[in-house]
Amino acid sequence: MIEFKNVNKYYGDYHALKNINLSFKKGEVAVVIGPSGSGKSTMLRCINGLEDINDGTLMVNNIDLHANDTNLNSIRKNVGMVFQHFNLYPHMSVIENVTLAPIKVLKQDPEKARQTAEKLLKKVNMLDRKDHYPSQLSGGQQQRVAIARGLAMNPSVLLFDEPTSALDPETIDDVLDVMKKLAREGMTMIVVTHEMGFAREVGDRIIFMAEGQVIEDRDAVEFYENPHDPRAKQFLGKIIHHA
Amino acid sequence: MRKGKRIHSFILYSILFALFMGLGLPTVVQASESNAKKGTAQNPYIITTDITYPPFEFQNDKKEYVGIDADIINAIAKDQGFEIEFRPLNFSAGLQALEANQVDGMISAMSINPEREESFDFSDPYYEAGTVMAISENNKEIQSYDDLNGKTVAVKVGTTGATFVEKLQEKYSIKVNQFEDSATMYQDVVSGHSDAVFDDYPVMAYAIQQGLKLQLPLEPEKGDVYGFAVNKGQNAELLDMFNTGLANIKEDGTYDNIIDQYLDSDEKGSQNGFFALIQKNWRELLNGLSKTLLLTVISFAIALLFGVVLGFFAASPYAILRGISRLYVTIMRGLPMLVLAFFIYFSIPELLNIKLTAFIAGVATLTLSSAAYISEQVRGGIEAVSGGQLEAARSLGMSYGKSMVRVVIPQAIKIMIPSLINQFVITLKDTSILSIIGIVELTQAGKIIIARTYSSGSMWIIIGLIYILIITFLTWLSTFIERKMINA
Ligand SMILES: Nc1ncnc2c1ncn2[C@@H]1O[C@H](COP(=O)(O)OP(=O)(O)OP(=O)(O)O)[C@@H](O)[C@H]1O
Numbered sequence: 001m002i003e004f005k006n007v008n009k010y011y012g013d014y015h016a017l018k019n020i021n022l023s024f025k026k027g028e029v030a031v032v033i034g035p036s037g038s039g040k041s042t043m044l045r046c047i048n049g050l051e052d053i054n055d056g057t058l059m060v061n062n063i064d065l066h067a068n069d070t071n072l073n074s075i076r077k078n079v080g081m082v083f084q085h086f087n088l089y090p091h092m093s094v095i096e097n098v099t100l101a102p103i104k105v106l107k108q109d110p111e112k113a114r115q116t117a118e119k120l121l122k123k124v125n126m127l128d129r130k131d132h133y134p135s136q137l138s139g140g141q142q143q144r145v146a147i148a149r150g151l152a153m154n155p156s157v158l159l160f161d162e163p164t165s166a167l168d169p170e171t172i173d174d175v176l177d178v179m180k181k182l183a184r185e186g187m188t189m190i191v192v193t194h195e196m197g198f199a200r201e202v203g204d205r206i207i208f209m210a211e212g213q214v215i216e217d218r219d220a221v222e223f224y225e226n227p228h229d230p231r232a233k234q235f236l237g238k239i240i241h242h243a
Numbered sequence: 244m245r246k247g248k249r250i251h252s253f254i255l256y257s258i259l260f261a262l263f264m265g266l267g268l269p270t271v272v273q274a275s276e277s278n279a280k281k282g283t284a285q286n287p288y289i290i291t292t293d294i295t296y297p298p299f300e301f302q303n304d305k306k307e308y309v310g311i312d313a314d315i316i317n318a319i320a321k322d323q324g325f326e327i328e329f330r331p332l333n334f335s336a337g338l339q340a341l342e343a344n345q346v347d348g349m350i351s352a353m354s355i356n357p358e359r360e361e362s363f364d365f366s367d368p369y370y371e372a373g374t375v376m377a378i379s380e381n382n383k384e385i386q387s388y389d390d391l392n393g394k395t396v397a398v399k400v401g402t403t404g405a406t407f408v409e410k411l412q413e414k415y416s417i418k419v420n421q422f423e424d425s426a427t428m429y430q431d432v433v434s435g436h437s438d439a440v441f442d443d444y445p446v447m448a449y450a451i452q453q454g455l456k457l458q459l460p461l462e463p464e465k466g467d468v469y470g471f472a473v474n475k476g477q478n479a480e481l482l483d484m485f486n487t488g489l490a491n492i493k494e495d496g497t498y499d500n501i502i503d504q505y506l507d508s509d510e511k512g513s514q515n516g517f518f519a520l521i522q523k524n525w526r527e528l529l530n531g532l533s534k535t536l537l538l539t540v541i542s543f544a545i546a547l548l549f550g551v552v553l554g555f556f557a558a559s560p561y562a563i564l565r566g567i568s569r570l571y572v573t574i575m576r577g578l579p580m581l582v583l584a585f586f587i588y589f590s591i592p593e594l595l596n597i598k599l600t601a602f603i604a605g606v607a608t609l610t611l612s613s614a615a616y617i618s619e620q621v622r623g624g625i626e627a628v629s630g631g632q633l634e635a636a637r638s639l640g641m642s643y644g645k646s647m648v649r650v651v652i653p654q655a656i657k658i659m660i661p662s663l664i665n666q667f668v669i670t671l672k673d674t675s676i677l678s679i680i681g682i683v684e685l686t687q688a689g690k691i692i693i694a695r696t697y698s699s700g701s702m703w704i705i706i707g708l709i710y711i712l713i714i715t716f717l718t719w720l721s722t723f724i725e726r727k728m729i730n731a
């Protein structure tokens with residue numbers, strides 16, 4: 001459902017994505033790892049059109065993102081994104097955060113949107129806080145609301161950019177548990193994370209990036225046990241020592 | 244963009260509306276033509292005088308025209324048994340009205356000179372006004388022109404007094420301070436910046452009588468003589484009656500009484516105290532203040548719309564819009580407001596061949612300049628709401644417009660409120676600059692009162708206090724509203 005073919009991306013002179021070829025299937029959970037600045041976020045942001053690619057083709061749900069007549073808003077309806085810093089709307093309550101886009105973009109009836117939102121908040125264990133404001137929630141709680149917000153659009157894929165790296169250790173597991181639950185329910189997910197426990201438990205494959213290139217793209221357990229590339233070996237050594 | 248268009252037309256309509264309100268031209272009143280006998284109660288002689296030129300003509304507390312000119316012609320009319328009606332016009336408009344036979348006579352501290360004698364017939368001179376020197380009340384040092392050597396003297400640009408001082412400079416070393424109006428010039432001596440001042444005797448004598456803390460150590464120089472004028476070849480009968488009446492009132496002492504009433508410093512009035520000043524002038528001050536507030540509110544409202552549009556341009560993803568906004572802000576930042584006001588009031592009408600009232604020019608000045616600052620605050624507010632907010636909304640498929648309206652702007656507004664309040668206060672203070680193009684807002688009202696009462700010392704304190712009070716009150720009010728809004 002997502003297909004990168006010879007994709008290149010530049011920031012000015014800087015070559016951020018170098019000839020990327022990747023494809024993601026429906027129901028798949030892919031984990032993206034790699035050192036800082038290797039282009040993980042950039043790759044993810046290209047998928048829902050927050051960044052434009054310079055050449056190659058990027059197809060999402062059989063629509064060419066780079067084509068001039070592509071309406072990015074209609075792509076984004078189907079591609080949810082969860083950010084490192086949650087980015088909840090601080091001036092809206094939890095339930096309003098979740099229902100805003102369904103009401104404004106999908107033109108859902110507010111009552112129906114609210115019912116869906118409550119179901120999703122229940123799924124992420126945040127229903128009891130539905131009338132709170134983001135500033136009244138912990139980081140982990142905010143991130144779970146952000147996941148519910150992404151799910152409310154009923155997307156075909158959910159992208160996660162380091163969803164737990166800004167969290168206190170004790171709240172990380174609550175978020176990972178929700179993500180694992182989604183993975184088991186068959187949600188298509190592309191997750192940039194260094195949580196190797198998560199990767200091994202629910203990840204179908206691991207994509208290792210360095211210097212704007214995809215270096216390895218293999219089964220999660222296989223990769224974990226036997227990384228081929230020396231950079232991957234070194235990187236894995238680093239994050240496991242840290243864990 | 245639909246919304247943008249609506250904002251544009253709103254601004255356009257506001258400007259058109261304001262133009263329409265402001266261009267209400269003064270109606271021209273025609274003198275009634277009649278063959279009935281002149282000088283009766285039904286058909287009085289129409290006499291023009293200047294609108295205000297103390298001590299020759301000005302309105303007293305009861306809104307009656309008084310002063311040396313007004314009192315003399317009234318006394319003569321009474322003596323000769325004819326009726327008059329005053330039609331106050333400023334000096335040059337009065338001359339034109341007389342030439343066009345719209346009025347019968349003119350008494351307006353008018354010097355008799357050969358050019359004027361070609362167009363008008365003058366009466367016998369009724370007053371001689373020469374230049375005189377004044378010094379501070381407590382100054383005992385300067386008793387003659389010789390004592391001016393090494394001293395500083397205040398003069399008004401382009402007056403006989405200024406010419407006289409130039410002549411004195413040939414003999415003595417005198418430093419000259421130049422002024423545009425009498426009140427400021429007198430104050431310069433009172434406050435000790437200059438040692439002496441030269442001005443027309445009657446104007447200065449009257450000011451001293453009104454309580455100005457100056458004295459006249461010397462007699463006035465010989466100077467111009469003033470005459471009553473009628474149009475050439477017209478109203479000879481009126482002119483004769485004036486001359487006869489003048490001789491009569493000089494003889495029976497009425498004339499001297501009139502002159503003494505305005506110029507004799509023995510009948511010196513007390514310098515206007517603080518509260519007396521407020522009490523006598525509160526109506527004018529209040530009018531000035533309401534003009535100030537009106538200017539502020541209208542300008543700020545339009546500037547807010549305009550500034551918000553420009554602020555959105557500045558924060559938009561389109562380079563052209565950002566460029567427009569940046570260019571505008573750069574120009575406005577680089578222009579002193581005084582220059583902008585002059586440009587709008589003087590250059591625009593000339594370049595575009597249109598008419599602009601001072602009020603419209605003032606509103607335009609404040610609006611254009613505040614809009615630049617508001618747009619910067621709007622841009623800052625939008626940018627302060629982190630890029631993450633916009634991305635979060637857009638990543639859910641919301642359009643740029645919807646994301647801005649629903650997510651970014653509500654947060655930006657809260658951030659912007661304090662600086663917008665601040666900008667409102669600045670706009671209010673900036674209105675005082677517009678006194679320069681003659682808008683009678685609070686500062687100009689103060690200047691006018693000072694021109695009449697020679698009380699700069701107290702008046703500027705009063706004006707300052709009014710500004711502080713009103714701004715403190717408005718700031719308090721807006722903080723109150725701000726708190727309500729944020730808590731809501
Ligand atoms: N908007 C931008 N303008 C210019 N350069 C950018 C921009 N965004 C990212 N880059 C550069 O592109 C490279 C890849 O950035 P990216 O954020 O994709 O890395 P990352 O793999 O997500 O790193 P991290 O683990 O630190 O998040 C970096 O060198 C970064 O400096």
Ligand SMILES: [Mg+2]
Pocket residue numbers: 040041042161
């Ligand atoms: Mg990143």
